[in-house]
Amino acid sequence: MNLNRGNVYWVDLDPTRGSEIRKMRPCVLVGATPINQARRAVVVVPLSTVGRPRPPIVVPVSCLEKQVVAVCDQIRAVDKTRLIKGAGSLSKEDLEILDFGLRQVLSI
Secondary structure, eight states: OOOOTTEEEEEEOOSOOTTSOOSEEEEEEOSOHHHHHHSSEEEEEEEESSSOOBTTTEEEEEETTEEEEEEGGGOEEEEGGGEEEEEEEOOHHHHHHHHHHHHHHHTO
């Protein structure tokens, strides 16, 4: 499994609670590549086709040949068993936009 930072996977996010993003959806790996490969869980940001970009919380990126949004405030760790299938990777430019959103949401 190719677990590089910026790769996109279909991830089964269920079960969820409350307002967490649910169902199977593409998510971007945002953890460092060596950590992604060494640990049994990875840190992801879900992508959505619903919603408008509202930086820094919801930022526009391209994935699966579509314009989608990365929902930065829904960052979460998931067990690797939730990763269903690879779905490509973000461009360097889109990963930089996502990084900006994450820095704002996490105050770092």
